[in-house]
Amino acid sequence: xAASDSGGSDxxxxxxxxxxxxxxxxxGNAVELRNVRKTYYLGEPVHALDGVDVSIPRGxxxxxxxxxxxxxxxxxxxxxxxxxxxEGEVWVNDREVSALSQRERTEVRGEEVxxxxxxxxxxxxxxxxxxxxxxxVFGGVDKNERRKRARELLEDVGLxxxxxHRPNELSGGQRQRVAIARALAADPSIILADEPTGNLDQxxxxxxxxLFQRLHDEGNTILMVTHERPIAEHAERVIHVLDGTVERIxxxxxxxxxxxELV
Ligand SMILES: Nc1ncnc2c1ncn2[C@@H]1O[C@H](COP(=O)(O)OP(=O)(O)OP(=O)(O)O)[C@@H](O)[C@H]1O
Ligand SMILES: [Mg+2]
Numbered sequence: 058x059a060a061s062d063s064g065g066s067d068x069x070x071x072x073x074x075x076x077x078x079x080x081x082x083x084x085g086n087a088v089e090l091r092n093v094r095k096t097y098y099l100g101e102p103v104h105a106l107d108g109v110d111v112s113i114p115r116g117x118x119x120x121x122x123x124x125x126x127x128x129x130x131x132x133x134x135x136x137x138x139x140x141x142x143x144e145g146e147v148w149v150n151d152r153e154v155s156a157l158s159q160r161e162r163t164e165v166r167g168e169e170v171x172x173x174x175x176x177x178x179x180x181x182x183x184x185x186x187x188x189x190x191x192x193x194v195f196g197g198v199d200k201n202e203r204r205k206r207a208r209e210l211l212e213d214v215g216l217x218x219x220x221x222h223r224p225n226e227l228s229g230g231q232r233q234r235v236a237i238a239r240a241l242a243a244d245p246s247i248i249l250a251d252e253p254t255g256n257l258d259q260x261x262x263x264x265x266x267x268l269f270q271r272l273h274d275e276g277n278t279i280l281m282v283t284h285e286r287p288i289a290e291h292a293e294r295v296i297h298v299l300d301g302t303v304e305r306i307x308x309x310x311x312x313x314x315x316x317x318e319l320v
Pocket of ligand 2: 129131251
């Protein structure tokens with residue numbers, strides 16, 4: 058479509074006639090993918106994503122489901138600027154990240170996106186507080202401020218009494234909560250989570266869902282990959298992915314709410 062750099066598509070103030078995709082772009086969407094393809098060339102080309110058009114409204118809570126190998130992680134990685142598409146456009150908070158330099162993408166990733174992984178990906182030698190404050194080191198925040206912020210974040214996820222523990226001194230659910238606190242350190246508006254409850258028992262998974270619910274209630278955009286239907290039902294809608302394409306989008310009429318408070 059139109060040139061993608063200068064970011065300034067025309068600023069028509071008229072909301073009236075949303076013609077089609079073009080109109081929905083810069084307004085109200087945290088993320089937008091346009092005809093995105095991702096092909097891996099390892100011998101036979103693998104089309105991990107094969108023409109994906111999807112919009113994630115700002116402040117929405119969306120789950121992504123689909124069989125193993127269908128492209129869910131690839132989708133998240135492109136949005137999280139961990140990878141670039143072979144073709145098509147990826148927009149994050151009104152910037153076409155697929156057109157940015159590596160350095161600019163790293164910036165977007167650091168500032169606008171918080172990533173939570175199935176395997177937590179914590180640094181084993183660092184304490185909970187040090188893990189949480191790591192993104193702030195890269196953000197140039199001074200040491201005292203980092204310490205204070207890490208403590209607050211850990212308190213927020215119910216781990217105020219575990220700041221000095223290393224990952225191997227924490228339970229799985231506690232580790233995932235540290236990872237979530239770390240994802241929130243730079244105050245991103247978009248939380249991307251790739252099977253955040255995949256390694257947790259049901260009860261601990263519910264605790265994590267309680268946290269996500271609060272983040273969503275606070276206005277953050279959440280995009281979460283899961284294999285578990287009950288987990289997906291916490292979201293407002295489910296994107297079903299199949300063979301690298303969006304098969305359908307399902308609205309969840311009354312998303313599940315977590316009643317219990319964090320311990
Ligand atoms: N770095 C890579 N190099 C080559 N092929 C890859 C790479 N990453 C992913 N793929 C392939 O792309 C396809 C989609 O992978 P992806 O990881 O997105 O699937 P997924 O839906 O997340 O699966 P799962 O549920 O098992 O995590 C798979 O066929 C996979 O083998
Ligand atoms: Mg995956």
